[in-house]
Amino acid sequence: MTVGLELDGEIRRGDFVLRASLRVGDETVALTGANGAGKTTLLHAIAGLVPLAAGRLAVGARDATGAAGAAGYTVLDAPDAPSAPFVPPHRRGVAMVFQDHLLFPFLDARDNVAFALRRAGVARGEARARAEAALADYGVAHLARARPGRLSGGEAQRVALARALVGGPQIVLLDEPLAALDAAARRDNRALLRERLAAIRGPKLLVTHDREDLAALCAREYRLERTTGFEPATLTLAR
Amino acid sequence: MTRGGAARRRVRAPRAVVVAAALGAAFILVPFAGLLRQVRWASFAADLGGPARSALLLSLASAVAATALALVLGAPLAWVLARMDFRGRALLRALVTLPMVLPPVVGGAALLAAYGRSYGLLGRWLFDTAGVQLTFSWWGVVVAEAFVAMPFLVLALEGGIASVDRRYEQAAATLGAAPTTRLALVTTRLLLPSLAAGLALAWARALGEFGATITFAGNIEARTRTAPLAVYLLLESDPRAAYALSAALVAVCVSVLVVLRGRWWGTRR
Numbered sequence: 001m002t003v004g005l006e007l008d009g010e011i012r013r014g015d016f017v018l019r020a021s022l023r024v025g026d027e028t029v030a031l032t033g034a035n036g037a038g039k040t041t042l043l044h045a046i047a048g049l050v051p052l053a054a055g056r057l058a059v060g061a062r063d064a065t066g067a068a069g070a071a072g073y074t075v076l077d078a079p080d081a082p083s084a085p086f087v088p089p090h091r092r093g094v095a096m097v098f099q100d101h102l103l104f105p106f107l108d109a110r111d112n113v114a115f116a117l118r119r120a121g122v123a124r125g126e127a128r129a130r131a132e133a134a135l136a137d138y139g140v141a142h143l144a145r146a147r148p149g150r151l152s153g154g155e156a157q158r159v160a161l162a163r164a165l166v167g168g169p170q171i172v173l174l175d176e177p178l179a180a181l182d183a184a185a186r187r188d189n190r191a192l193l194r195e196r197l198a199a200i201r202g203p204k205l206l207v208t209h210d211r212e213d214l215a216a217l218c219a220r221e222y223r224l225e226r227t228t229g230f231e232p233a234t235l236t237l238a239r
Numbered sequence: 240m241t242r243g244g245a246a247r248r249r250v251r252a253p254r255a256v257v258v259a260a261a262l263g264a265a266f267i268l269v270p271f272a273g274l275l276r277q278v279r280w281a282s283f284a285a286d287l288g289g290p291a292r293s294a295l296l297l298s299l300a301s302a303v304a305a306t307a308l309a310l311v312l313g314a315p316l317a318w319v320l321a322r323m324d325f326r327g328r329a330l331l332r333a334l335v336t337l338p339m340v341l342p343p344v345v346g347g348a349a350l351l352a353a354y355g356r357s358y359g360l361l362g363r364w365l366f367d368t369a370g371v372q373l374t375f376s377w378w379g380v381v382v383a384e385a386f387v388a389m390p391f392l393v394l395a396l397e398g399g400i401a402s403v404d405r406r407y408e409q410a411a412a413t414l415g416a417a418p419t420t421r422l423a424l425v426t427t428r429l430l431l432p433s434l435a436a437g438l439a440l441a442w443a444r445a446l447g448e449f450g451a452t453i454t455f456a457g458n459i460e461a462r463t464r465t466a467p468l469a470v471y472l473l474l475e476s477d478p479r480a481a482y483a484l485s486a487a488l489v490a491v492c493v494s495v496l497v498v499l500r501g502r503w504w505g506t507r508r
Contacts, residue, residue: 089412096413106428119415
């Protein structure tokens with residue numbers, strides 16, 4: 001039985017077309033490619049922030065025969081299917097970490113993390129307690145009551161990781177999580193991320209430009225080729 | 240020190256421009272100086288009693304009600320104008336902001352033609368079916384004020400909604416927030432500064448409303464006679480009361496500017 005993410009599809013944004021075919025199992029896979037090749041767009045499609053124009057996106061387990069429709073197997077987006085299923089982003093169980101964190105500026109670090117738990121129906125007091133525990137796991141317990149504006153890049157990122165991963169996601173998407181950090185914070189957060197990602201079961205996809213991140217965090221690499229003219233950008237398995 | 244403090248450049252302006260600018264400032268400030276000179280401070284409380292006081296209270300209350308009505312009707316409109324792309328959006332925006340540039344008396348005439356009891360487009364039906372009469376009532380004052388004030392709120396909110404970073408809403412979605420939750424907990428929260436500015440502007444406009452009010456709701460003491468109407472009438476009969484009431488309105492409007500401070504002057508360059 002394999003657990004994982006399956007995407008065979010096409011994403012369009014205006015004139016931009018991206019064709020992707022990807023399989024991610026219980027592993028961390030890198031997504032690389034030039035700026036503007038559509039890496040973020042691809043993550044957005046998996047998160048449900050952008051619908052597929054064609055094809056199929058599914059997550060979960062298949063049985064030994066490979067038959068779809070087994071227990072735990074969910075089609076997230078399939079515009080060509082007769083019923084055109086589309087699971088909206090808030091019901092996909094995705095954790096997405098954005099490059100500039102996007103912590104809510106009007107909430108302190110603890111309430112940012114508690115936000116996800118509250119949406120899952122956890123009561124306020126318990127959500128805050130669990131948020132504090134999560135912040136401690138990421139080494140930023142002392143910043144629980146700090147507003148995002150007062151955090152350094154490395155600190156903000158740890159809070160953002162705690163927020164995204166606290167709910168036990170079934171898919172993890174990381175959009176250049178280490179790119180905006182200085183060298184020291186980058187090294188520390190890379191080690192932390194490696195440890196945390198190893199503890200989470202399921203498909204994990206990491207956009208990066210950095211060979212060190214790739215070597216330290218990822219098992220495999222998909223490369224998005226940017227194309228010119230009318231050819232769609234395509235995703236290929238590197239190596 | 241504000242952000243501009245350190246970076247503000249010393250510009251050597253031509254003398255003629257400085258003189259003209261001083262004249263411009265004086266043009267605005269001299270009337271206020273004159274107004275304050277007419278106020279008899281010793282008897283201020285007494286001057287502001289009786290009809291002046293009831294008009295002021297009526298105005299404060301009706302401006303609050305009008306702002307609330309403008310918010311309920313205007314916020315969804317601002318959202319649609321900012322977020323939805325449809326044919327005729329520019330035309331709709333222009334029409335909605337028409338009361339800002341229209342002579343208020345014409346607005347009052349239009350309201351009369353729409354909600355008047357005897358021949359109004361909807362007014363007759365309102366009266367026959369529900370017994371509601373807006374003309375010459377306190378609610379008529381509220382409707383007239385909301386009509387002229389709502390465009391200010393809609394424009395301020397629309398600008399705010401358009402400038403909200405939508406990626407915060409995307410982040411909220413991936414954290415499990417449904418669309419209505421995102422609107423209530425994220426978008427609205429990010430909009431609070433624009434909302435405060437819009438409410439303050441709309442309320443100030445409602446407070447000062449004269450033409451549409453007198454045309455549509457009339458000038459009935461203790462029912463539809465607002466502070467601006469009272470100032471106009473008292474200037475004939477009791478100038479001291481008129482100036483006291485005027486000074487009170489100036490004080491109220493200065494407080495509104497203080498609410499907007501930091502947003503419209505100071506931090507913004």
